[in-house]
Amino acid sequence: MSAGPDELSEVPELRDLALSRAEVDRATARRSDTEWLAAAWADPGTRVVVVEDGRALVRSGPGTKELVFVSPAEAPEGVRFLLGVASDETVYFGVAGPLPEAGSQAGLPPGVRPVSLREAGPLLSDRDVGLMTHAVGLANWHAVHTHCPRCGAVTVPEQAGHSRRCPVDGSEHFPRLDPAVIMLVTDPDDRCLLARNAQWPERRVSILAGFVEPGESAEQAVAREVLEETGISPLCRQPALADAAQPDARLPRPRHRQPPDRRRLRRDRRGPLVQPG
Numbered sequence: 140m141s142a143g144p145d146e147l148s149e150v151p152e153l154r155d156l157a158l159s160r161a162e163v164d165r166a167t168a169r170r171s172d173t174e175w176l177a178a179a180w181a182d183p184g185t186r187v188v189v190v191e192d193g194r195a196l197v198r199s200g201p202g203t204k205e206l207v208f209v210s211p212a213e214a215p216e217g218v219r220f221l222l223g224v225a226s227d228e229t230v231y232f233g234v235a236g237p238l239p240e241a242g243s244q245a246g247l248p249p250g251v252r253p254v255s256l257r258e259a260g261p262l263l264s265d266r267d268v269g270l271m272t273h274a275v276g277l278a279n280w281h282a283v284h285t286h287c288p289r290c291g292a293v294t295v296p297e298q299a300g301h302s303r304r305c306p307v308d309g310s311e312h313f314p315r316l317d318p319a320v321i322m323l324v325t326d327p328d329d330r331c332l333l334a335r336n337a338q339w340p341e342r343r344v345s346i347l348a349g350f351v352e353p354g355e356s357a358e359q360a361v362a363r364e365v366l367e368e369t370g371i372s373p374l375c376r377q378p379a380l381a382d383a384a385q386p387d388a389r390l391p392r393p394r395h396r397q398p399p400d401r402r403r404l405r406r407d408r409r410g411p412l413v414q415p416g
């Protein structure tokens with residue numbers, strides 16, 4: 140479910156990338172300490188966030204959202220992972236398990252429902268968005284990396300859910316990370332280029348982004364993705380993982396793609412917000 144206009148209007152101005160905020164120490168040294176992990180799981184004060192299909196239970200209030208935690212005893216069966224330890228010594232775990240069925244969600248407390256990171260991320264606190272991003276990333280990886288790529292055996296979680304090991308050949312497997320670029324393409328008229336994925340709700344647009352291919356630099360990925368997605372060849376500057384680029388109208392446009400849904404947005408909000416590109 141996507142955020143409605145009222146919820147979007149509640150999104151505060153972001154000081155940092157919405158999903159790059161975090162507050163809880165990941166406690167990497169504890170991941171192999173089975174005694175400590177067992178004691179932490181036995182502590183009713185330990186907090187658990189349950190994730191299913193990229194969603195977690197979130198309580199919505201006026202202009203805010205907060206994660207809904209359960210105790211270890213209340214958590215469902217599923218792959219368990221240590222998320223970290225807060226400065227007040229509270230231990231946080233994630234569990235990839237079932238959330239309340241859609242038919243029983245009416246029994247949830249008022250304002251509580253399963254939501255995705257895209258919807259809740261900008262409104263969650265630094266602590267909560269860091270925990271949810273960590274938990275969703277691990278849950279997604281466990282869901283699709285259940286077997287050994289070498290021999291096909293079912294692998295088992297290790298390191299408090301931060302890796303998996305094959306019991307047949309002993310190979311160890313870690314969460315896959317996909318480097319990506321996101322870039323702001325502007326023109327001399329101080330407009331920025333926006334695009335819309337055909338699967339998105341009406342009126343949702345975004346600056347451009349894409350994955351870096353093997354052996355490709357971030358700058359090369361920016362140029363390739365902008366050309367692929369919009370037919371515009373950018374002149375890149377300020378090379379970084381967050382890039383800025385300007386279109387170069389002198390270069391030819393690709394022949395093989397359908398005209399994309401792209402728009403240019405003016406910084407000056409007194410004029411039309413969105414104009415056809």
Ligand SMILES: [Zn+2]
Nearest residue numbers: 287290305308
């Ligand atoms: Zn194997």
